[in-house]
Amino acid sequence: DIQMTQSPSSLSASVGDRVTITCRASQSIRRYLNWYQQKPGEAPKLLISTASTLQSGVPSRFSGSGSGTDFTLTISSLQSEDFATYYCQQSYTGAYSFGQGTKLE
Amino acid sequence: QVQLQESGPRLVKPSETLALTCAVSGYSISSGYYWGWIRQSPARGLEWIGSIYYGGTAYYNPSLKSRVTMSVDTSQNQISLNLSSVTATDTAVYYCVRHGPGEVTVDYWGQGALVTVSS
Numbered sequence: 219d220i221q222m223t224q225s226p227s228s229l230s231a232s233v234g235d236r237v238t239i240t241c242r243a244s245q246s247i248r249r250y251l252n253w254y255q256q257k258p259g260e261a262p263k264l265l266i267s268t269a270s271t272l273q274s275g276v277p278s279r280f281s282g283s284g285s286g287t288d289f290t291l292t293i294s295s296l297q298s299e300d301f302a303t304y305y306c307q308q309s310y311t312g313a314y315s316f317g318q319g320t321k322l323e
Numbered sequence: 324q325v326q327l328q329e330s331g332p333r334l335v336k337p338s339e340t341l342a343l344t345c346a347v348s349g350y351s352i353s354s355g356y357y358w359g360w361i362r363q364s365p366a367r368g369l370e371w372i373g374s375i376y377y378g379g380t381a382y383y384n385p386s387l388k389s390r391v392t393m394s395v396d397t398s399q400n401q402i403s404l405n406l407s408s409v410t411a412t413d414t415a416v417y418y419c420v421r422h423g424p425g426e427v428t429v430d431y432w433g434q435g436a437l438v439t440v441s442s
Contacts, residue, residue, distance in 0.1 A: 219385070252428050261418055261432035262369070273430075305369060309426035313384045316369035 220244050220308050224317035231322060237293040239320045241306035246286045250310035253282055253291045256319075257302045266291065267309075296322075325349045327419040327433035335413075335440050341406040345419030345433060352377045352395060356421050358402045360393070361429070364415035371427055372417075375402060409440045 221244040231237050241251065249269040254262035264273050266282040269289055279294040293300055306317040331343035345358070352358060359374030373383035375393045383391045392405040406413060419433035 250426055254429075261435055262429070263432075264428065264430055267428045307369070307427075309428045313386060314371040314427040316371075318368050 219313055220247060220310065220315055222306055222308055222315050222317040224304075224306055224320050226320060227318065228321040228323060231296055233296055233298055235296045237296055237300075237322065239291045239304055239306075241284075241289045241291070241317050243287045243289075243308055247308045247310040249285045250308055251282070251284065251289045252307045252309055253280075254305045254307065255300075255302045256305065262305060265304075325421065325431045327421065327431060329417060329419050329433045329436035331436065331438070333436065333438055335409055335438060336442050337410055337440055338408055341404070341409050341413060341417075341438055341440070343404045343417055343419075343436060343438070344401055345403070346399070346401045347419075347421075348400070350421075351397075352400050352402070353397045355424075357424060357427075358395065359420050359422065359427070360404045361418045361420050361432075362415040363418065363435075364412075366412065367415070370415075372404065372406070374422065374427060376424075411440050414438065414440045 223242045251269045253266040256262040270282045281292050301322050303319045303321045305319050326348045328346045335341045357374045360372040363369050375381040381393045390407045394403045416435040416437050418435045420429045421431040422429045
């Protein structure tokens with residue numbers, strides 16, 4: 219099974235901050251990496267697919283990069299609506315596993 | 324607008340079978356895409372359970388494969404999930420989802436159904 223490890227688990231930030239979340243896969247997943255945002259009481263929402271493809275309607279302050287085993291999600295200037303939990307997910311094979319989440323506070 | 328709505332018993336006894344249905348509106352299942360289930364619990368996080376194509380081809384998480392059965396009903400435009408021999412660790416919010424072929428990249432999610440396993 220491919221294990222996905224996110225860091226940090228939680229992050230304290232302020233509006234306007236530049237924020238970076240990392241995700242590491244236990245083996246190469248090429249660029250098959252997605253990022254989701256989840257707010258309390260809601261289902262996750264797809265932000266970025268295949269490591270860096272921004273989904274329609276997602277603000278351009280969100281960006282993703284990486285390949286192989288190491289990936290990052292960056293929010294260039296944090297807005298109040300961005301306080302949420304973020305998950306990475308490998309869409310390469312097997313159990314299509316998720317990271318444990320990073321809570322932005 | 325694609326909408327997915329989960330339904331089914333919210334309380335299941337240990338060792339019994341959890342059964343959920345997902346009604347899809349705004350899109351015909353027969354038009355394509357894969358349809359599946361993802362669950363979320365504090366202990367296990369987000370976990371993909373399995374996916375099915377309208378023709379009936381299904382694939383499952385290897386760790387759950389022995390207990391999972393999924394089916395599709397194109398006439399009702401819905402999919403179903405059966406998870407057998409449940410224990411307390413199967414308590415979770417179960418989401419019905421849609422994703423494209425070849426990889427599980429979920430573009431639509433249902434609102435989720437909290438299912439509790441307890442006697």
